Amino acid sequence: MDPFPWYETMRETKPVRYDERRECWDLFRYEDVKRTLSDYETFTSTGASDFDPNGNLGTLLIDEDPPEHDRLRGVVEEYFRPGNLRGLRPSIRSIVDDRLDQALEDGNEIDAISELTAPVTISTISRLLGVPEDDWDLVRQWSSTMISDESGRDAIMEGIGKMYEYFSGLLEDRRRNPESDLISVIAGSESVGEPTLSPSEQRAFCVFLFLAGHSTTTHAVGNALWTLEETGEYERLRDGELDWQMMFNEVLRYRGPVQSISGRRTTEVVELNGTEIPKGERVVSWIGSANRDPAVFDDPEEFYPTRTPNRHIAFGFGPHYCLGAPLAKLEGDVILDAVTDHVERLEVDEGPSESVELATSYGFDRLPMTFHPRS
Ligand code: HEM
Numbered sequence: 001m002d003p004f005p006w007y008e009t010m011r012e013t014k015p016v017r018y019d020e021r022r023e024c025w026d027l028f029r030y031e032d033v034k035r036t037l038s039d040y041e042t043f044t045s046t047g048a049s050d051f052d053p054n055g056n057l058g059t060l061l062i063d064e065d066p067p068e069h070d071r072l073r074g075v076v077e078e079y080f081r082p083g084n085l086r087g088l089r090p091s092i093r094s095i096v097d098d099r100l101d102q103a104l105e106d107g108n109e110i111d112a113i114s115e116l117t118a119p120v121t122i123s124t125i126s127r128l129l130g131v132p133e134d135d136w137d138l139v140r141q142w143s144s145t146m147i148s149d150e151s152g153r154d155a156i157m158e159g160i161g162k163m164y165e166y167f168s169g170l171l172e173d174r175r176r177n178p179e180s181d182l183i184s185v186i187a188g189s190e191s192v193g194e195p196t197l198s199p200s201e202q203r204a205f206c207v208f209l210f211l212a213g214h215s216t217t218t219h220a221v222g223n224a225l226w227t228l229e230e231t232g233e234y235e236r237l238r239d240g241e242l243d244w245q246m247m248f249n250e251v252l253r254y255r256g257p258v259q260s261i262s263g264r265r266t267t268e269v270v271e272l273n274g275t276e277i278p279k280g281e282r283v284v285s286w287i288g289s290a291n292r293d294p295a296v297f298d299d300p301e302e303f304y305p306t307r308t309p310n311r312h313i314a315f316g317f318g319p320h321y322c323l324g325a326p327l328a329k330l331e332g333d334v335i336l337d338a339v340t341d342h343v344e345r346l347e348v349d350e351g352p353s354e355s356v357e358l359a360t361s362y363g364f365d366r367l368p369m370t371f372h373p374r375s
Contacts, residue, residue: 003259003362004301007289016275024262024282030293030313032272033285036264038318040065043264043283045320059201060208062263066319072205073323075189075196079182082326089334091127095120096338104342104373109349112367117221117335118214124331125213129206130174130181139166143211160207167206171199182209209324217328219257219363220248221335226367227251229348231303238340247305248332252291253312254303259288259362261316287313288362345372 010017010028018025027033036043046065061072078084099119103110110116126136145159167183174187186205189196197205224247228234236242262284270277277283291312292300315322322328339346349368 003288004292007286007292008301010286011289011293016272016277022284024284025277026284026286027272028286028289028293029273030290030296033287033290034313034317035272036283036285037261037313037316037320040319042267042270044267045069045263046265048263048265048282060204061323062208062212062320069319071196072201073319076182076185076205076209077323079185080323080326082330085128085327085330088124088128088327088330092120092124092331092334093338095123096335097342100338100342100371103371108370108372110369110371112225112369113218113222113364114366117218117225120335121214121217121221121331124327125210128182128213128327129210130170130179130183131210135166139163139210142166143214146211163207163210164203167203168199171202171206213324213327215361215363216257217324217331219361220252220328221332222364222367223255223257223362224248224251224332224336225339225346225369226348226364227255227303229346229369231305233303233305234346236305237336238344242305244333244336245329246308246310248329248336249310249312250303250305250307252314253297253307253310254291255362256288256291256312256314257361257363258314258316259286261285261287287316339371342373343371344374346370347372 007028010026015029016025016027016032027036044065045063047063059072061069064072096116099116103115122140123133123136126133126139131139142159142162145155146163170183171187174181174184178184178188183206186197186202189202228237228247233242233247237244237247262282264283264285266277266279266281266283268279291297291314294300296311297307315325315328347370349370350366
């Protein structure tokens with residue numbers, strides 16, 4: 001389903017509405033969404049997660065308000081700074097080059113998701129965390145089971161159990177033999193006098209970072225390739241006529257991989273746009289709609305790769321602003337840089353709109369494309 005006409009109607013006619021079936025309040029306007037994501041005293045994240053609604057994973061930063069949230073986030077914040085991530089560039093580039101060489105040798109046809117963006121983002125987060133290369137496939141399989149819409153509860157629980165056991169082992173190892181990876185940072189957080197994270201928080205942190213760190217970026221870069229082809233802007237990017245960062249920001253505004261965030265609950269009665277929301281209600285923030293609000297963006301339904309300013313909130317807003325945003329941008333940069341080096345022209349082979357679902361996650365499971373190599 002194409003959600004954008006629906007957002008437009010809702011923004012105009014029912015910007016704040018209760019959905020009986022889903023038992024939640026939906027918000028569609030930019031200012032309301034921004035407030036909900038940042039005003040944690042009125043819209044709490046505590047116990048409201050849409051990431052782990054049954055609390056299976058344990059204490060997660062996404063599920064906490066400041067100051068508790070800041071304690072958890074503080075452990076890894078430094079590690080995700082752009083300066084610290086820069087060193088990853090050559091290893092990401094070499095994975096992308098291998099993938100592209102293989103695809104171009106095999107007749108130029110490529111599933112841009114399963115053969116390019118997914119393997120790159122999974123190996124990057126695995127490398128960052130410090131998962132040994134021999135285990136990448138294994139961890140990827142468990143995580144796909146955990147996040148697949150098709151998995152039943154038993155399969156999900158089994159996936160969580162396996163991930164927990166696996167990361168407990170790695171954490172134990174890094175406590176004894178620290179390395180320069182993220183797992184060592186998390187494992188070491190306990191050894192400085194007072195423990196910052198308990199062992200179960202450490203385990204949950206690793207699993208959450210692994211899961212948060214790949215499917216979003218996989219979809220974001222897939223959406224960028226699709227949009228560049230559809231709008232005919234690929235050639236301008238290839239020829240260096242477009243600023244990469246600006247273009248990617250516009251993709252995130254226009255077709256961000258996270259369309260909604262349902263991890264908030266009201267702590268008191270609150271009025272938004274003339275509608276009263278009672279205390280204790282679940283609130284869903286449609287950031288995909290906020291990012292097309294004409295009150296903030298000129299011609300919001302148009303894709304302008306040089307849009308300035310671009311105050312999109314595809315990475316959220318406030319205390320939970322995406323921790324991995326610099327990593328996602330780095331991966332997008334490296335992948336598209338390599339694609340434009342190797343590929344003269346690209347074509348989308350199957351109409352992707354069929355597989356886009358109206359859901360938290362907006363992107364494709366498959367994106368068959370033809371990459372015509374540069375001579
Ligand atoms: C284009 C790709 C991505 C998009 C669009 C995205 C989007 C988001 C959004 C909207 C939130 C806020 C959720 C909320 O307010 O409840 C968030 C939080 C988060 N994201 Fe991302 N994300 C992306 C990539 C990544 C990557 C690569 C990582 C790496 C591990 C990551 C890790 C996180 C974490 C840990 C949080 C929770 C932060 C907190 O609670 O303080 N994300 N992301």
